[in-house]
Amino acid sequence: NAGVMQNPRHLVRRRGQEARLRCSPMKGHSHVYWYRQLPEEGLKFMVYLQKENIIDESGMPKERFSAEFPKEGPSILRIQQVVRGDSAAYFCASSPGQGRSNQPQHFGDGTRLSIL
Amino acid sequence: TQLLEQSPQFLSIQEGENLTVYCNSSSVFSSLQWYRQEPGEGPVLLVTVVTGGEVKKLKRLTFQFGDARKDSSLHITAAQPGDTGLYLCAARGGATNKLIFGTGTLLAVQP
Numbered sequence: 001n002a003g004v005m006q007n008p009r010h011l012v013r014r015r016g017q018e019a020r021l022r023c024s025p026m027k028g029h030s031h032v033y034w035y036r037q038l039p040e041e042g043l044k045f046m047v048y049l050q051k052e053n054i055i056d057e058s059g060m061p062k063e064r065f066s067a068e069f070p071k072e073g074p075s076i077l078r079i080q081q082v083v084r085g086d087s088a089a090y091f092c093a094s095s096p097g098q099g100r101s102n103q104p105q106h107f108g109d110g111t112r113l114s115i116l
Numbered sequence: 117t118q119l120l121e122q123s124p125q126f127l128s129i130q131e132g133e134n135l136t137v138y139c140n141s142s143s144v145f146s147s148l149q150w151y152r153q154e155p156g157e158g159p160v161l162l163v164t165v166v167t168g169g170e171v172k173k174l175k176r177l178t179f180q181f182g183d184a185r186k187d188s189s190l191h192i193t194a195a196q197p198g199d200t201g202l203y204l205c206a207a208r209g210g211a212t213n214k215l216i217f218g219t220g221t222l223l224a225v226q227p
Contacts, residue, residue, distance in 0.1 A: 033175070033214060043159070043204065056212040091158050095213070102151075107158030107213060112225040 002027065004094050004108035005074075012114045013082050021077040021111045025094030031077040033105055034067060049075060050097060079113075087115045097116040119143075120218035122204055128224045132194050137221045139205035140187045146189045146208065150179055151216070153202040195225045 005024040013019050034046040048056040049069035069075040089112050093105035123138045147166045150160035172179045178191040187211035205218040
């Protein structure tokens with residue numbers, strides 16, 4: 001079984017460009033979580049999505065960041081007009097989302113975003 | 117805001133030594149998880165502890181959940197270089213199942 005797949009693994013952008021990060025959850029998983037890992041801040045929750053719905057975006061910066069999880073295809077984390085401070089590792093996790101709410105989340109290997 | 121403080125922040129030991137990592141909070145949690153993250157990879161779940169006072173063993177790793185469900189510890193016996201990595205505790209925050217991660221303990225085991 002394929003795990004959570006994230007691409008690209010590494011992404012380099014210049015200030016002002018757009019970054020698109022993709023996440024394909026594990027087969028059968030309908031819940032996706034995005035986290036950001038900054039060197040000095042640790043791993044922080046950004047957004048939680050189910051198919052076609054944003055459930056919790058309390059960790060998302062109010063501007064420039066958006067996320068979607070369409071009915072078909074991967075979840076996308078989009079960062080517009082990137083700045084140096086957006087440089088980080090972005091991780092996606094998925095869970096089945098059915099039954100009990102405390103099902104484990106399975107993490108991808110992340111996208112390392114570097115802003116020049 | 118729930119906060120998980122881990123200690124120590126960094127730990128460098130020799131192969132064969134024992135060590136303990138702590139995860140503390142002022143909040144009560146219904147469960148707590150431990151992850152290990154290696155460079156260039158995502159966190160991998162090691163264990164989930166649910167009951168206050170619970171002890172779980174995973175080979176040379178022993179996990180304990182505090183009686184009051186506010187803290188947890190991870191003890192590694194006879195550490196190996198393969199144990200090197202970032203150890204993270206995490207708890208579920210709120211109704212949406214999002215994870216709140218601890219500050220992390222970076223462990224380096226020297227051969």
